[in-house]
Amino acid sequence: MPKQSGLDGRHRDADGRISQKHGNxxxxxxxxxxxxxxxxxxxxxxxxxxxxxxxxxxxxxQLLKKDE
Structure with missing residues (x-):
């Protein structure tokens, strides 16, 4: 899959959803x-x-918004 702009280093999963940081x-x-x-x-x-x-x-x- 080609790199998509605006994802801040994240990627899209197979179903098209943007992956999120894992709790670990x-x-x-x-x-x-x-x-x-x-x-x-x-x-x-x-x-x-x-x-x-x-x-x-x-x-x-939510954490990043809280710290703004």
Missing amino acids: TLVGTLRDTYGEDFGAGTRSDAKLSTLLEKEGVESLS
């Missing part, structure tokens, strides 16, 4: 994309799912 993605990995301040106060080896629970949100997009 490490905070340190996400800091490479969103900056060193992402998840401040959270260890870099913590999982995204742990950070989401701590912040009381259900998705990465």
Whole structure:
């Protein structure tokens, strides 16, 4: 499948849905994309799912909007 613009490094699944970050993605990995301040106060080896629970949100997009 050719690269599609506007997906921020994500890809579309076979059914056409845009894939989302998995809860097992490490905070340190996400800091490479969103900056060193992402998840401040959270260890870099913590999982995204742990950070989401701590912040009381259900998705990465909700977390990013909360921090705006």
